[in-house]
Amino acid sequence: MADAPTVPTRRFARRSRAGVLFGLSWAGMVCVAIAAVLVFLVVTGHAPGQTTVVAVLVAAGAVPVSGRALVSWIPIFGGYLWRTAARQTRYLARVDQPRPVGNLSLPGDAARLRVVIAPDSETALVHDPHLRRLTAVLRVTHKGAVLADATDKVEMDRGWSAALGGLARFDSSICRVQTIERTLPGGSSLANHFTHVASPQVPSTSRVRAAYESLLAGKTGQLEHESLISITLDMAKAAVQIREMGGGLAGGSQLLGESMHTLAGSLPQAGLSPDRWLGQAELALLVRSVYDPEQVPRLQAATVGRQLHRAGPMGVVEHFTHVETDSAFHRVYQVTEWPRRPVGPMALWPLIVTSGVSRSISQIYRPVPLRGSRRSAESAVVEAQRQLHRNHKRRGFTDPQDDVEVQDANRRLEALTLGGREYDFLGLVTVTAPTLKALTESCRKVQEAASAAEVEVRVLAGQQAQHLVTGALPFTRGFE
Template sequence: MGIITFVLALYAGDGQLLIYTAPAWASAAALTWFPVGGRKAVEWVPVVLHWLLRLLGGQTMYRRRVVKPRPAGTLALPGDAAALREYLDPETGAVMVHDPHAQTLTVILPVTHPAFVLLDPLQQERRVTGWGRVLATMCRSGRIARLQVLERTLPDSGAGLAQWWAEHGTDDGSWAARTYGELIDRAGPAGERHATTLSLALDMKAAARQIRTAGGGLRGGAALLRQEMTTLVTALRTADLKPGAWFTPTDLAVALRSAYDPGVANSLDRLGELGIELATAGPVAVDESWDRLRTDSAHHAVLWISEWPRALVFPGFLAPVLLSTGIRRAFSLVCTPIRSDQAARDIRRKKTEYVSDAAQRQRIGQIEDAQQSAEYQDVLQQEADLTSGHGVLRYTGLVSVSAPTTDELEAAVSAIEQAAIQASLETRRLVGQQAQAFTVAALPLARTI
């Protein structure tokens, strides 16, 4: 816009017209070239405008209407997640989340695995290879919209330790038995546990023909998604991962409630018959500010992993972030498969651009730097992986940090940022879109931002 204004003023009049239009093209040049907070000023324009529109329209505040019931089948979530619908699969008993706007159907699977960092390097390499095969399997059908890996830290109520002691312990009244029982009673509620889930989202647009063949609508989509579910479970078992039972409405209700209201997580764990209704699992109140989010009993902040490691790292490089203790956080890795033909075209385009740029640099006598060579080697490695049967995916990493107060939240965010530096990651705090980012980072719904 600045160039167009400058050229029109130059050809339409003399230098005086350039002076009159200087505020327009000078402001455009400033927005284009001057950075603010790590991004060019022009990149902040849509974020700020969208935030102001939502602020003026009252979209940054949510309150549950207790008297007015919600329509049946909805998830009672705020924001753009209010359109999500639940569908109970009659064959598997799994709850499927339907997004009518994005045309996706999502199912959630809990996964358990041994401690990766405690394995020897050969076992780690074997598991990494197996996980690569899982991702390649998800790319081949062309019907998967997203695969989300969500790893959460949850407060431990101590029920698991108490149950283990009741089943395997010997409570003979001795001093050792009494001391051990007292230790379990004290340490159990103060501990934390890790939970990992995989969320598989079916692209109903890409699979429209197969869905019509299977009966159409949600029933046809569920039939098609069951095929992908079977394929995923088989691939996970081949990769030495232990898939659990697919999420039921009760499991999803507990996950949503504990994300928005961490203060009741222990009660939900101890009292298995309370807080399991999906229709009431959403938050009671949500207040969104520029750089944080407040829900029922906690303050939240979402960090975006803007830069992944630029050099070769060990398979367990995320350990400083994932194993940070004393911090309530959720790490979400959203994997978006790219079709093989599109990935091949993108790789050919990148190779052509690099070869032409290298020839131009050689012609003008410019020296090749290490960053350009590393980028070209990365493109060649992607081409080799695609040829050998692996898939090409686009990764988005988000970290949601939660705390009871704002001071504790800022301390936890600083600790996560330092842990990310140890993991060779660059994190940036999202602003103007914390509510939308929270649904992606902390909820197992395989959404995008």
């Protein structure tokens, strides 16, 4: 009997600690340089009494706060204070003014997003006229991967790698890929599944059927799982191809359709079943479910509430560490540290199956052009080795963490040499609850689950309203 295949494991590369000089960023170097000039002026007597300023500049450039230098918080704090002073932290829909058809009516910089319909289908494409991008959203279904045997897990892992690699081959046009796995209030999924699989030969008067229906009727407050994949076409980079296909949004839609077909055809190998590309009604319900989740069960059973120009929020209030919308409070986290040890495909499962929490787990991928990826990997190898020798000379011993960074850099370069493709990626977790107290409790559960999954999540302070759109909606934002 042949041995069962081993599920492949991978280790996430550590975030580089190297900076411009001695681990300092450019902003930190500027602060330290100004402090050095002031020290010289103080010593020479040209700027007496500036010792406090020197200390503040050194602290701003060199002291880390929540994983980043103090000076790096200045734009975030400044932006939030400016929005607060300008009263831009509160958004209220103008009910006395009609909203344009095709406008998603979202707050902030997402207000520019429009929706166009693909000429050859009913797929709703999200168009960003400023960045010249076109996005399509696919709903997928899947079986419980955590219960799959080793053979199936190996095939799923290879299939998903092949799907991402296939999209990376279109790196001149596909500029973003995003996956979202979310839970939302529902309660109809079990009932729909029972109706779908129940034998038509079982009479409605059967005691067994009555027992199942009674059990399902008592299941209130359920959370449904939904999985989405979106891909984005960079119309500026693909201008030549779009012109060959007729130009404009019609040509862009046709070019994006080719990548949509490629993606849908490769997903079954990853254990994913394409359901359908979202149309206007589904996209409107998706947007509504983010800002007004309390109404999701009612809207799922009705035909109202599915107009795009009315799907946006009626009101949004941004706070420093959370954001309040129509019927919910949200808090957005960024995954700042991924598992340090080698992990398999189910590494984030503790975070996915968190019980009783409404949340969205979003991963945004940005394909890196092969030439730039190779150049960056070579530079990373040189910088990691330089950092190792510099730290060894200063400390007198080799820090194991420096060794790990060198190994990661070499492994990255080796993978690219063997034909691998590279993505930059961003992980976001959005937690939703009906009250602020419930949000605090849900966030505690999510942080415990993140610890079990060996990842670190941090609140995106001062950027909650902006990244609610990034993390909860499949519009492939987040790297701008």
